[in-house]
Amino acid sequence: MNISALNITDYLLSKKWENEFESLNTFSTDFGETYNFDIKNIRNTLLKLSIKDQNFFIKQPKFFISGTSWPIINEAKFFELNKHLDFNNISFFYDDINRVLVMDCLRRNKNLRSSYKDCVEEAVIHLSKMHEIYSLNGKNRQKINEFVLYNGLNNLNHYQTFLNQISFGIHSDLFLDEVVFLKIYKEKSPEFRPLLYNLIRSKEVLGAFNELKSLDKTNCLIHGDIKYNNIGFKGEELNFLDFELAGPGDNSWDLACLIEDTLAILYRKENNIKKLEILQSIIKNYSFERDISFIERLFKFWGLKKLERLRYADFTLQEFRKHIYEIEVLLTKNAICASKYQSNNPDFLM
Numbered sequence: 001m002n003i004s005a006l007n008i009t010d011y012l013l014s015k016k017w018e019n020e021f022e023s024l025n026t027f028s029t030d031f032g033e034t035y036n037f038d039i040k041n042i043r044n045t046l047l048k049l050s051i052k053d054q055n056f057f058i059k060q061p062k063f064f065i066s067g068t069s070w071p072i073i074n075e076a077k078f079f080e081l082n083k084h085l086d087f088n089n090i091s092f093f094y095d096d097i098n099r100v101l102v103m104d105c106l107r108r109n110k111n112l113r114s115s116y117k118d119c120v121e122e123a124v125i126h127l128s129k130m131h132e133i134y135s136l137n138g139k140n141r142q143k144i145n146e147f148v149l150y151n152g153l154n155n156l157n158h159y160q161t162f163l164n165q166i167s168f169g170i171h172s173d174l175f176l177d178e179v180v181f182l183k184i185y186k187e188k189s190p191e192f193r194p195l196l197y198n199l200i201r202s203k204e205v206l207g208a209f210n211e212l213k214s215l216d217k218t219n220c221l222i223h224g225d226i227k228y229n230n231i232g233f234k235g236e237e238l239n240f241l242d243f244e245l246a247g248p249g250d251n252s253w254d255l256a257c258l259i260e261d262t263l264a265i266l267y268r269k270e271n272n273i274k275k276l277e278i279l280q281s282i283i284k285n286y287s288f289e290r291d292i293s294f295i296e297r298l299f300k301f302w303g304l305k306k307l308e309r310l311r312y313a314d315f316t317l318q319e320f321r322k323h324i325y326e327i328e329v330l331l332t333k334n335a336i337c338a339s340k341y342q343s344n345n346p347d348f349l350m
Contacts, residue, residue: 106232
């Protein structure tokens with residue numbers, strides 16, 4: 001039997017499970033065992049389907065209303081572009097009628113003995129290769145332009161949208177509450193909200209936002225959300241997953257996302273000397289377009305990524321204060337941070 005997005009979707013719809021995915025963990029279908037991979041995802045249904053010895057991921061919007069299908073359409077189009085340019089060894093099938101994407105299920109680790117920590121260097125090299133292949137001025141620019149023109153979302157990428165939302169919300173607590181930070185700090189204890197909003201509205205940080213917009217060097221297609229959960233292995237080959245936010249952008253943003261996920265999450269308990277070694281290794285192994293403004297942009301984008309993390313990370317008040325301080329330093333003192341980084345001084349790492 002040929003397995004496609006269409007017949008799997010028809011099957012699930014016929015069983016009237018489309019409204020019950022959030023309450024299901026594992027259930028059996030006529031195809032095989034199915035695992036609800038990400039119950040808390042507010043946008044998409046993510047299923048892992050096991051058929052004989054093969055595993056697949058199935059992704060579909062939870063709500064068929066205007067705009068909710070665009071990220072999955074964007075990802076499907078990016079996989080199609082990958083196939084043309086021979087990048088990312090992932091098989092996929094996209095059903096445009098039901099907005100369902102079926103793709104290979106990748107392993108988290110390269111082998112049983114390895115962890116993501118062992119693969120950071122490989123991920124950085126893979127990211128360099130991706131940015132080189134998807135350079136807006138490279139040999140593949142015609143295919144890349146077709147991808148960009150197809151999807152209206154690509155006119156403004158994720159971090160640019162976030163920056164614009166913050167700028168719009170400077171004069172409105174309601175907008176910051178409801179749109180930018182998704183009601184998180186409206187409902188938290190009263191100490192959190194003023195710390196965050198005072199930071200965003202400070203003269204120095206507002207200046208940093210404006211400077212970041214002027215420094216932005218949109219030079220390639222970026223992934224948009226590089227992190228541990230979006231890296232996997234097919235055989236021995238590392239691949240990136242989840243290209244919903246893929247589009248034109250500054251290569252420094254992707255590297256900043258990888259640095260934040262590596263240092264703040266995977267190596268959060270390490271001392272600053274060890275963190276500096278890891279940071280230096282990541283930057284050293286990254287090779288795409290390292291011009292004179294690269295480090296400066298990287299540190300500013302790192303601060304912006306830390307700010308963006310506040311949309312979903314759950315901190316204690318002490319952790320939150322520390323995180324706010326880190327954001328301020330990276331955004332407003334990035335030249336000092338870059339100087340200390342280049343002189344092997346770990347003091348800028350908190």
